Amino acid sequence: MADAEVIVIGGGIAGASAAFHLASYGRSVTLLERGEIGSEASGGNAGGIGALGWGHIPDLESYLTMGSLQIFRSLHLELGYDIEFRASGGLQAIQTEEQYVYARDRVLALKSRGYTLELLTTDEARGIEPELSPDLYGAMHFPLRGQADPKKTTRAFADAAVARGATVLTDCQVTGIARTIEGTYRVACTNGEFSAHRLVIAGGAWCGPLGEMLSLRIPIVPVRGQMWATQPLPPRSFHSLSSAESYAHWSQHPGWDADHPPELTHIRSNRVTRHLYGRQNRDGEIIFGGDRELVGYDYTVDASGVEVNFGHASEILPMLSGLSINRTWSGMMPFSLDGRPIIGKIPQIDDLYIVSGLASSGFGRGPMAGKLIADYVHTGNRPQVLAESDPARCVTGLA
Numbered sequence: 131m132a133d134a135e136v137i138v139i140g141g142g143i144a145g146a147s148a149a150f151h152l153a154s155y156g157r158s159v160t161l162l163e164r165g166e167i168g169s170e171a172s173g174g175n176a177g178g179i180g181a182l183g184w185g186h187i188p189d190l191e192s193y194l195t196m197g198s199l200q201i202f203r204s205l206h207l208e209l210g211y212d213i214e215f216r217a218s219g220g221l222q223a224i225q226t227e228e229q230y231v232y233a234r235d236r237v238l239a240l241k242s243r244g245y246t247l248e249l250l251t252t253d254e255a256r257g258i259e260p261e262l263s264p265d266l267y268g269a270m271h272f273p274l275r276g277q278a279d280p281k282k283t284t285r286a287f288a289d290a291a292v293a294r295g296a297t298v299l300t301d302c303q304v305t306g307i308a309r310t311i312e313g314t315y316r317v318a319c320t321n322g323e324f325s326a327h328r329l330v331i332a333g334g335a336w337c338g339p340l341g342e343m344l345s346l347r348i349p350i351v352p353v354r355g356q357m358w359a360t361q362p363l364p365p366r367s368f369h370s371l372s373s374a375e376s377y378a379h380w381s382q383h384p385g386w387d388a389d390h391p392p393e394l395t396h397i398r399s400n401r402v403t404r405h406l407y408g409r410q411n412r413d414g415e416i417i418f419g420g421d422r423e424l425v426g427y428d429y430t431v432d433a434s435g436v437e438v439n440f441g442h443a444s445e446i447l448p449m450l451s452g453l454s455i456n457r458t459w460s461g462m463m464p465f466s467l468d469g470r471p472i473i474g475k476i477p478q479i480d481d482l483y484i485v486s487g488l489a490s491s492g493f494g495r496g497p498m499a500g501k502l503i504a505d506y507v508h509t510g511n512r513p514q515v516l517a518e519s520d521p522a523r524c525v526t527g528l529a
């Protein structure tokens with residue numbers, strides 16, 4: 131007898147959402163997390179939720195973002211978990227003429243495909259975000275973007291899963307995985323062994339090592355993101371904020387090769403662009419981050435990167451230049467080598483699923499990613515939209 135129908139490995143937003151949705155469908159599910167719920171990227175991210183609308187022909191990205199938005203809203207407003215969700219909208223600052231050309235073309239192209247965004251003049255942008263610099267060339271406005279507290283959200287999914295009958299075990303590191311001839315997964319943990327008929331890998335930046343336990347190569351690499359926060363301030367900033375600089379750069383130089391996922395800020399330790407995102411949280415801290423660097427599992431915050439990021443943020447919000455940094459932190463983002471999500475069934479072994487590769491926007495996309503994998507496990511049929519994220523394209527056996 132297996133302990134559960136499904137084991138989910140990883141208590142980040144992807145795994146917690148998968149467990150919540152599986153439990154909501156009446157499945158018996160056990161979630162195994164080596165630390166606390168949300169102890170890695172899902173608890174330490176910026177809490178930005180990206181969304182552009184469904185578009186005329188909804189693709190995986192529309193499903194992940196718009197579906198997640200709906201789940202965030204319902205977790206907060208219908209299920210009553212205070213996750214600090216706010217449909218704040220987002221502004222992306224344009225700082226140069228070159229960025230303006232990129233932004234104008236992007237807005238036109240996306241609007242023609244049915245997405246929701248606008249190009250604002252600097253005065254229009256300052257009308258809704260008064261602290262923005264008057265020196266900008268304008269801003270892109272994403273009215274559907276939102277924000278929420280990452281730790282509270284991830285924990286809310288785990289709590290909601292438990293309320294629906296799931297077992298959630300923390301301080302439970304998976305050290306080995308075996309499949310019996312009868313088709314049961316036996317998962318060895320630091321504090322016991324658990325079994326189930328189906329297994330969902332939701333290990334974020336650690337999907338690689340988890341795959342190796344099953345003799346699989348899962349091409350996900352850890353990309354270090356780092357952030358800083360000011361002291362709490364009275365409300366000064368209202369939107370999720372970002373800069374067009376990195377997007378304009380990556381549109382020309384995605385920087386993708388066999389060893390590097392696309393859209394990093396550093397290639398072989400050299401900075402290629404400045405990336406920026408942030409917001410003011412409910413505690414009043416202004417938090418920003420941006421760097422995306424491939425440094426293995428090294429969490430050491432790079433002070434020079436923080437300095438560059440603080441300078442960039444101060445160009446956009448000049449009021450920051452009079453403030454100092456109160457704390458910094460870092461986390462590991464799960465980037466697939468081709469930059470696309472890996473969500474679906476792993477073809478090499480029966481009843482094995484994965485939900486990962488959510489990269490730098492997995493907080494905003496994780497709730498729906500978890501629901502889609504839960505739908506797949508529950509029905510046995512692949513949601514059509516997951517054709518785009520099929521693990522068969524990249525997961526291989528270990529040589």
Ligand SMILES: Cc1cc2nc3c(=O)[nH]c(=O)nc-3n(C[C@H](O)[C@H](O)[C@H](O)COP(=O)(O)OP(=O)(O)OC[C@H]3O[C@@H](n4cnc5c(N)ncnc54)[C@H](O)[C@@H]3O)c2cc1C
Pocket residue numbers: 139140141142143144145162163164165166167168169170171172173174175176177178179180302303304305332333334335336340354355356357407419460461462463464485486487488489490491492493494495496
């Ligand atoms: C600094 C920073 C800022 C970011 N800002 C944003 C943002 O504003 N908006 C946005 O959408 N995204 C953002 N992201 C990205 C987002 O946080 C991630 O894409 C997302 O959290 C990934 O979720 P996950 O569940 O796949 O992985 P994780 O949150 O990493 O969860 C995986 C879990 O698996 C567990 N695990 C691993 N190995 C084992 C094992 N052997 N046994 C048991 N458990 C195991 C880990 O402990 C971990 O808790 C940011 C990330 C960082 C680092």
